[in-house]
Amino acid sequence: MATASNLGTQSAPAQRRPENKLAERLKLTLDTDQLTNCMRCGFCQTACPTFNETGLEAASPRGRIALMKAVADGFMEPDQRFKEQMDLCLGCRACEPACPSDVKYGQLIEQARESIAAETDYPWHVKAIRTLFMERLFPHHGRMRVLGGMLKLYQRSGLRKLTQASGVMRLFPEHMRQMEAILPDASGDGVIRAWAGLGLPAAWESAQGGGRLLVIPPAGDGPKRARVGLFRGCIMDVLFTSTNVNTIKLLREAGYEVVVPTSQTCCGALHAHAGETASASRLARENIDAFAAAGVDFVASNAGGCGASLKEYDHLLHGDDRYAERAEDFARRVKDVAELLVERGEPLLPLRQLQRDQAQVVTYQDSCHLRNVMRVQQQPRTLLQSMPGVQLRELHGADRCCGSAGIYNLTQPQMSADVLDHKMEHVGDTEAQYIVTANPGCLLQMKWGIERAGLGGTMKAVHLVDFMAEALEERDGR
16 A cells, blocks of 8 residues: 555655745645545556556556645655656546546646646746747637648748758757647638638627627528537647538537637636646636627537536636636536537437448547546447448557647657557557547647557548548538
8 A cells, every 4th residue: 555655755744844835835735635535545556657657656646646645744845756746647537437436636636736836936938938828829819820820831831841851850859850740730710710711601699798609500401409619729720620610510410500609718728737727717717708608508629638628617616706606507518529419329410431442440549538537438439330331440448548648748758658659559459540539639649659650651540520520411512
């Protein structure tokens, strides 16, 4: 059984130095009920990617909880090694379904990271980068579209080939060079402009309390199933614009009216994971207001990480007197697109056979947050199995993290690559032509894995929505 002592801590409470503000903040921030709920049974260990890679107790959920509790109880000081173990966690949350005590580990790790971020004096360039992306870019859709347009120019004007040929990319670490090579085509349009360019039905409405809504009616003449608000995301809407467009196509063909509120913002997932809880809470309130004004029955997400963040607004704002009840209502409305496309175990879409000479073998990689937080497992598989000419071959360890975890593949490249390489051993065993996933971060990571494994000539990674859209029988012919 894990104890504080076998994790390198002292056997008696330490004299806490007055200047150790992190220890005091952790003691105030960490949820003591969750810390004591952990029975140290170890069921979480086999589900934990970093424990499986290192074999270290401290690199497991049980070990990290023991470290947190040791700090909270005054048995140890949170030193650099403590911080490194908190950072090493992928945040995949696979430990939570495995836990018989229902310990909310994801909440604990975010509380620890919030404390670390608040008490860390980052170098000026790190502060500048965090501020640039977390505050100046991600929450502002217009700025993200400008960034997408600049990236599109880089990719399509010849600058990308020139940069690669000149050797400039060799100045960057190998993993960043590889990630740059597999980036999808960017867009400066976003889903609203892209939809307008298709000439398909749409209209503008004024939202209650201000703002505008793009309203897209359901296809065909049947009754409207429900009114769904599309969460377009920030990075999602400039790097995966076509996936957002295809999400609307699938939903309207299934009988939903789709609305896109222009006042929505970033989900706040990256902020929460980085310990920027105040910013994440601010973004949550803005999104709750935006979708409440749109009068939606559901909020649709096509990104597992974003959907999980939206789904946990009730926890994020539980202490907010004005928003706690509204956050609970919002969280109940959040659905992954796969949930909305399956009703009572049956898909709602008219699908045709893909234009291929033979049956396509596909395998499915679960998004950790979609599976472990939103608890969506079967619906994506049901949709794939319903597609004519598609054979779903289950992937051994599909429930294990691929190593993407937001920006983990940038901040912890070696661990991310180790986790990914073991994943690709099982992917290769499926002999599938497509590996399908339901989260943009996972999609990029699997593309990276395909290249690392030398499978680029025989396998492609694709988002579930895009794969299904190819087989959609659209009633308006587009």
